[in-house]
Amino acid sequence: MLRKLTAGELCATCDPAVFNFRSTKEIEPLSDIIGQERAIRSMEFGLRINRKGYNIFVTGPKGTGRTTYTRAAVSRVAAEKPVPDDILYVYNFAKPEKPLAIFLPAGRGSEFARDMEKLIEEIRREISRVFDDEKFENQRQELVEKYQKMSVELFEKLEQSAKADGFTVQRTPQGFITIPLKDGRPMNQEEYDALTGEERKELEEKSRALQSRIDETLRKMRALDRKIREELSELERKTALTAVDPYFEEITSKYAGFENIIAYVKAVKEDIIKNLAVIRADAREKGEAQENSTGTGQAVPREDFFIRYKVNLFVDNRATKGAPVIFETNPTYYNLFGKIEGRAFFGTVVTDFTMIKSGAVHRARGGYLVLQAEDLFKDPFAWDTLKRTLKNGEARVENIGEQYRAVPTVTLKPEPIPLDVKVIIIGSPFIYYILNDYDEDFRKLFKVKVDFDIEMERNPVNMKHYASFISHICREENLLPFESSAVARVIDYSSRLAEDRKKLSTRFNEIAEIIYEAGAWAAMEGAESVEAKHVDKAVEEKVYRSNMIEEKLFSMIRRGEIIISTEGQAVGQVNGLSVIDIGDYVFGQPSRITARTFLGDAGVINIEREAKLSGKIHDKAVMILAGYLGEKYAREMPLSVSASITFEQNYGGVEGDSATCAELLALLSSISGIPVRQDFAVTGSLDQHGNVQPVGGVTYKVEGFYHTCKIKGLTGTQGVVIPARNLDNLMLKREVIDAVKEGRFHIYAAETIDDVIEIMTGLKPEQFHMKVMESLKEMAERAKEFFDGENKKQE
Numbered sequence: 193m194l195r196k197l198t199a200g201e202l203c204a205t206c207d208p209a210v211f212n213f214r215s216t217k218e219i220e221p222l223s224d225i226i227g228q229e230r231a232i233r234s235m236e237f238g239l240r241i242n243r244k245g246y247n248i249f250v251t252g253p254k255g256t257g258r259t260t261y262t263r264a265a266v267s268r269v270a271a272e273k274p275v276p277d278d279i280l281y282v283y284n285f286a287k288p289e290k291p292l293a294i295f296l297p298a299g300r301g302s303e304f305a306r307d308m309e310k311l312i313e314e315i316r317r318e319i320s321r322v323f324d325d326e327k328f329e330n331q332r333q334e335l336v337e338k339y340q341k342m343s344v345e346l347f348e349k350l351e352q353s354a355k356a357d358g359f360t361v362q363r364t365p366q367g368f369i370t371i372p373l374k375d376g377r378p379m380n381q382e383e384y385d386a387l388t389g390e391e392r393k394e395l396e397e398k399s400r401a402l403q404s405r406i407d408e409t410l411r412k413m414r415a416l417d418r419k420i421r422e423e424l425s426e427l428e429r430k431t432a433l434t435a436v437d438p439y440f441e442e443i444t445s446k447y448a449g450f451e452n453i454i455a456y457v458k459a460v461k462e463d464i465i466k467n468l469a470v471i472r473a474d475a476r477e478k479g480e481a482q483e484n485s486t487g488t489g490q491a492v493p494r495e496d497f498f499i500r501y502k503v504n505l506f507v508d509n510r511a512t513k514g515a516p517v518i519f520e521t522n523p524t525y526y527n528l529f530g531k532i533e534g535r536a537f538f539g540t541v542v543t544d545f546t547m548i549k550s551g552a553v554h555r556a557r558g559g560y561l562v563l564q565a566e567d568l569f570k571d572p573f574a575w576d577t578l579k580r581t582l583k584n585g586e587a588r589v590e591n592i593g594e595q596y597r598a599v600p601t602v603t604l605k606p607e608p609i610p611l612d613v614k615v616i617i618i619g620s621p622f623i624y625y626i627l628n629d630y631d632e633d634f635r636k637l638f639k640v641k642v643d644f645d646i647e648m649e650r651n652p653v654n655m656k657h658y659a660s661f662i663s664h665i666c667r668e669e670n671l672l673p674f675e676s677s678a679v680a681r682v683i684d685y686s687s688r689l690a691e692d693r694k695k696l697s698t699r700f701n702e703i704a705e706i707i708y709e710a711g712a713w714a715a716m717e718g719a720e721s722v723e724a725k726h727v728d729k730a731v732e733e734k735v736y737r738s739n740m741i742e743e744k745l746f747s748m749i750r751r752g753e754i755i756i757s758t759e760g761q762a763v764g765q766v767n768g769l770s771v772i773d774i775g776d777y778v779f780g781q782p783s784r785i786t787a788r789t790f791l792g793d794a795g796v797i798n799i800e801r802e803a804k805l806s807g808k809i810h811d812k813a814v815m816i817l818a819g820y821l822g823e824k825y826a827r828e829m830p831l832s833v834s835a836s837i838t839f840e841q842n843y844g845g846v847e848g849d850s851a852t853c854a855e856l857l858a859l860l861s862s863i864s865g866i867p868v869r870q871d872f873a874v875t876g877s878l879d880q881h882g883n884v885q886p887v888g889g890v891t892y893k894v895e896g897f898y899h900t901c902k903i904k905g906l907t908g909t910q911g912v913v914i915p916a917r918n919l920d921n922l923m924l925k926r927e928v929i930d931a932v933k934e935g936r937f938h939i940y941a942a943e944t945i946d947d948v949i950e951i952m953t954g955l956k957p958e959q960f961h962m963k964v965m966e967s968l969k970e971m972a973e974r975a976k977e978f979f980d981g982e983n984k985k986q987e
Contacts, residue, residue, distance in 0.1 A: 252644025780896025
């Protein structure tokens with residue numbers, strides 16, 4: 193049933209009297225998110241459940257407060273949890289390529305690192321002091337003299353034995369040699385040559401016997417040498433232990449409750465004793481460097497041996513309150529999972545365990561890691577590594593590409609960190625459904641969906657919440673307070689954003705912008721509070737900053753470059769309505785839809801589709817239109833008609849089904865020859881039974897045609913036909929409402945195509961359909977006559 197709408201049905205207006213305050217400074221601010229009960233319940237559940245796989249994906253359109261709420265909700269829950277341990281990496285003395293991970297209570301990690309640094313400094317100083325002490329040197333000298341005396345005695349005994357056999361023994365760089373004696377002195381070559389063969393043979397036998405005793409003496413002297421080295425080493429070890437034991441006992445006592453620390457400190461002590469020679473040499477070099485220093489330069493230090501005793505404070509939680517909440521704004525692979533850095537050293541790159549750097553997953557251990565999906569998927573390695581980390585429950589630090597090397601190389605492989613972290617990803621519905629459909633791991637790892645809506649019910653409770661939200665913004669941003677009339681205007685603007693008079697928008701970013709800007713206009717005017725006119729001004733100026741394209745298009749309509757008729761009648765031509773979205777601004781614009789019919793059997797030709805300017809939904813709409821034609825007019829005879837439909841002067845494509853009513857009306861007008869009103873525009877989808885279905889953007893479409901009529905001249909007969917089911921979506925501007933109230937513009941609501949036909953043609957639907965049927969019959973008869981004549985010619 194066709195119905196003319198009154199001015200009161202075109203917009204929902206908030207009455208300031210519903211509020212019991214004069215300005216927002218009288219009410220308590222509300223910082224919590226409103227209108228998102230589903231999302232709040234889901235988030236609370238996801239944050240409280242501690243089971244593997246119950247990570248959270250927060251989805252919804254931008255501007256709904258999803259990031260702000262996530263930050264607040266996670267921080268609130270995290271504050272109730274304990275602070276996780278510090279994580280340290282230390283040198284692995286058994287396998288240097290595999291640094292060890294050690295865990296200490298929050299704050300103790302940095303303390304232990306300082307204690308170890310102090311310990312090593314004291315030990316180096318103490319070892320240098322104790323080995324330079326006169327007491328140690330005396331003990332060492334006694335040992336040396338003792339073994340020197342024993343060595344001398346062995347040699348003297350050897351000499352006496354040799355002398356008894358007529359030989360003397362001499363030391364040379366090559367070892368001991370034996371020389372025969374004559375008359376108590378070494379025999380020269382001439383004397384040796386003068387000996388008889390038997391005398392020489394006797395000397396040689398004695399020399400061989402003596403050589404055996406020399407070898408035995410050498411073995412004893414080497415044994416003495418080994419023994420003195422062992423005793424000297426033991427002396428050094430005992431001396432060092434005496435010096436360092438008090439320091440190690442102090443740190444061991446301090447960390448007595450941590451077995452891993454005790455084991456590590458014990459390994460450090462053993463390594464220091466094992467490398468006393470290196471430590472003493474380093475002390476001597478350091479002393480020499482100080483003696484030779486002129487103060488004019490600095491030598492390049494050699495690779496520091498003592499770096500092995502340092503502690504890498506991998507994760508420091510000393511300043512953390514509650515569980516950590518990490519918002520990683522640049523979630524690249526290295527920022528998330530850490531890295532092993534390197535430094536240049538003599539033309540190559542070297543690294544060590546102190547260059548292992550933590551990532552966000554390590555810092556979030558025991559807490560929460562929040563990521564933006566759009567940023568996460570920019571890195572080709574980040575998503576797969578995150579899934580593997582969550583599945584395995586451990587975080588590894590390894591540089592990108594190690595697993596792809598053609599030739600394996602020795603590198604650091606730090607001990608993995610056991611992971612206990614809840615990951616929260618914030619992303620669009622599109623990303624969520626893509627992952628849900630095509631990534632098998634996603635459903636297992638992100639079992640909690642937090643879905644943010646773009647609207648909520650417009651009821652007294654939510655309107656009061658809106659007022660409290662405005663109060664919160666005013667206080668946080670130091671804005672002027674909003675009067676109740678200004679709050680009412682913001683609520684009406686919110687419903688316009690939602691495109692529903694019974695809803696309020698939850699796109700709080702856009703609402704906050706209007707609040708900021710209205711406050712700025714009030715301040716520039718010198719007002720003491722924000723009034724309704726300041727909100728109206730903010731909305732108008734916001735539109736003005738973005739509607740240049742709209743103004744240019746309507747200017748082209750004014751000059752006749754875009755042809756739109758707003759008076760009279762025409763056959764096969766109807767004013768349709770479309771919505772143009774340019775990103776930051778949406779507006780409606782009329783479109784001239786034309787249809788032409790002729791004999792044939794091609795059916796309805798969608799020119800946009802043939803030109804590849806039609807979207808899938810529009811293609812479907814044209815097919816539905818053809819279905820309606822068949823059901824309505826071809827039950828007793830075939831349709832012998834071909835028709836073409838197009839959006840004139842359309843060069844950017846058509847999508848959607850909101851022009852179905854207008855397209856059908858243009859087509860039926862062309863078939864029947866009945867003219868259609870050009871001072872009206874039509875919008876509405878259509879099913880195959882002729883029922884008019886709701887469409888989107890109806891508010892912008894009505895305003896777009898009103899604007900067109902205004903620039904071409906309002907006649908008092910112009911108007912728009914919209915679907916009856918779109919009544920709740922009307923939130924028209926005051927100018928359009930006033931025009932309707934004064935009878936200068938008209939809006940009708942239609943339920944069926946017959947309603948549209950009646951207002952657009954002035955005929956009763958039955959008359960109109962009868963005329964269409966007659967025209968189709970005439971076309972069928974002409975077609976039959978044509979084909980009969982052609983057949984006779986062929987015979």
